[in-house]
Amino acid sequence: MKGRDTLLALLIPAVILTIWYVVSETGIIPVYLLPHPGTIFHSGALYIFGTPGQGPYAGRFLNDFIASLGRVLLGFSIAAALGIPLGIMSGRVALVNRLVSTTINGLRAVPGICWLPLAMIWFGIGIKTTVFLVAMAAFFPIYLNTLTGARLIGPIYFQAGAMLGVSRFRSIFAILIPMAMPNIIAGLRLGMGISWAYLVLGELTGVPNGLGAVIMDARMLGQIDIIVVGILLIALIGRMCDRLLFFAMRLCFKSAKRLT
């Protein structure tokens, strides 16, 4: 069953790759628009495994990867650290919700990209701008999903907790968070996905390293193969981060393991 699922998941990528191969081989799409898969494979291998002297991008991957991952994790952590507690409070305390919901929904209506110019003025070009954008974008799905999860918990569970001797404060950890866990995880996963999108946006502004920076750099030098390599790597890493996040949550929380 598991093997069949994996095969099924790989079906579409395999079909795309085949079509891509055919259109490149036959010249239907010229290679200056979309490089041949073989070229991509070669450039990718050089980018990841090469040593610096071998070409302009050879061997830079590890540095870029670490830089980007650090920015994503930092921004994502900030978003989670703000989004989860605020979501819980808004979901359970009507007063808090009334206080913050207008503001937060107003901010949410602003497309994330609008913050870019402002962030560049505030933080200059570099890691801070990127982290700010990532945190800003990841905050909303985390906040909103946590809020929904917290709000949906029936009063009966808190009553059951109270009668079983759980104090109001402890019930946040003993009842509220486990009950809201499926929603919290959904929010975190959405937030993680959007983090990678905004990472690239933040890195397009001229930071020296990072996966987004490489893509931008390659565009200026006309290295379309590196652009495609960058895109593929981000897709792959984004997917892996999502799986890792899910796995880590299930490992750390009983409720995550049993309710999702």
Add this chain to the structure above:
Amino acid sequence: MTSLTGKILKAPDESRKSFLEIADLSHSFAGNGRDRRILNHVSFSIARGELVCLIGQSGCGKSTILNIIAGFLRPTSGHCLLEGKSVIGPGPDRCVVFQEDALFPWLTVRENIAFGLKSGSLSLKGHFEEVDRFLELVDLQGYGDYLPREISGGMKQRVALARVLIRSPQLLLMDEPFGALDAQIRENIQELLIKLWQKGSQTILFVTHDVQEAIALADRVLLLEHDSRQIREELVIPLDRPRDRGSEMFQAYCRQLRQGL
């Protein structure tokens, strides 16, 4: 029939030392711009060790009374005294088996039962044994590691029962706990409850809308009337346990109670 009516007492027996005393309890829920009165000067009392059934039509306020006694709800007016002390919130002396399923879905049967013990969690050897003892008590040995979603409705209610019994509360509040079960299982669990009650020293207030269930379980049945929103009748059931549901007397009590409804 007339010989039975002698058992009806219009006023609670004053001589009985009351363990739980409900005095002049009224409650209104705000809704649609005006208050809806759900309980209207309800009074009754329960002695220590008694098993009392509270019966009434759906929506007459049975759960509301239970919620007030449990301390989940503050009454609009009136008193609820437990051993002479006013109930102001949930406390370790009272536990509820809810009408709906209220087990924690992310905890196994065993963890649900141990939840009330806390302070040290399951890892303690002593706790583990105690939880197993209660699992056995409600006839669920072997199901300790199941999640609530993996067991049947009847089993869930037995877990809910074990989870409160392990705290040995003085007063057990049960809100139509077996309402969703089929007749056979229901009778089995009722017998189980009687057995547990006879062994322990609990006082039980058992809410139901099923006449048979009330007669099968109760020392005394209180009838909460929908229209007046008061306790209208009180029926003492002096039958010996275990009670034979087919017997003439049992049926007579059922008829009598049904007339009251």
